[in-house]
Amino acid sequence: MERQILHVDVNNAFLSWTALEMLKNGSKIDIREIPAIIGGDESKRSGIVLAKSMKAKECGIKTADTIYQAKMKCPGLKIFPSNFKIYKENSNKLYNLLLQYTDKIERFSIDECFLDMTNYLMNDTLLNKGKEINKRVKEELGFTVNVGVAHNKLLAKMASDFTKPDRVHTLWEEEIPTKMWNLPVSELFMLGKRTVPKLYNMQIKTIGDLAKSNKEMLAKKFGKHGIMMWEYANGIDNSEVKYKPEKPKGIGNSITLPQDISEIEKLEEILLSIADQVGYRLRKEKMYANVINVQLRTKNFIDTSHQKKLPAPTSSTKEIYKTAKEILKEMYRKGTPIRLIGLRVDNLTETEQNQKQISLFDNLESTENQKDKEKQKKLDETLDKIKEKYGDNLITRAGKMQVEDFVKFKKYEIKKEDKKG
DNA sequence: TCTGGGGTCCTAGGACCC
């Protein structure tokens, strides 16, 4: 049976939501009406464009431009910081409104949802439902959305990306040649900046060119990705709307340092505070990590990552940090200026026990070791509770030296702030 | 005054075992 799919996409989400918040707080200007962007902080070296107003877009500003570039393109540009707490709230409001139409909703990102409306149309048409959602979001929530209307997720997503803002577009199978095939191939979902130039060299310039090209040839050249892009270009997508929240496959945090760091001791301090965050998030998910991964980015933007599989799954901050520290030691070349450091846990499982290890390892483990583990667990639990209550800003491990290290880092951050001001 | 941070999935090569 034909499926009935909607894709709801908030227009300039971060900027619109910031605009609403400002208006709520008495602002006289609506930043949606002027050349404005939501951007990172240049002094923290995270100066990129996260969202832009229509007027900023008209200047040629693109998402992920540097703020420096954006300013050059548009003198007089207004720049505002992001606020993810506000974004999450608005995202939830949208989700709750959409729940009135179907419970089969996939939250594809903070500002995008897929709705499976099959069996939820109630004698109405899919297009009418899309129009109703578009109208109600605007009237009840105060921001606008684009709605894509189609028979699968890919086509619904492509449709919502047509003219913006505040529009409802269909993309039925018979409309593919007129509405989609004339678009440049770079507009197709999942075709990024690496693949597009390769296709151009093959004289594949529009989505239509791709649709009419040879599938086997693409498979040979691009593997699975080649088959997928051919199917997408032809509007083929059988994937389901994943409405049940899924357990994460991995959890990670990373930080671009306010200034390059070339001393491993300092990198270790930062790694500890990241391990603390990651461990906290992992325990909140009630999951255990089997793989620890450390990522470094040099001052010249060269990324490397190394990982290690653990003998048994863990959620202990201490163990995560211990392994991460070993990995860092192995991969870090003395004196290299580091711009970014990150820590991820992967291969997550829902149990602490690794079947293979139960009989072998646990029995062999000394009682001393077990006691230490118990102690660590208690410590993690206690610190988690404190974080829950007061936020996770100034809480760190209990070890005296490590606390000092953490304070040192905080001071270091503050010093950078002062310099800038 | 260049270039965020959070993810997922895929591929390729080496180690190791049979």
Next chain:
DNA sequence: TCTGGGGTCCTAGGACCC
């Protein structure tokens, strides 16, 4: 002395998304 593949696990890196 020389010469096999198949399968699985592990790791590093790349590509893509928002």
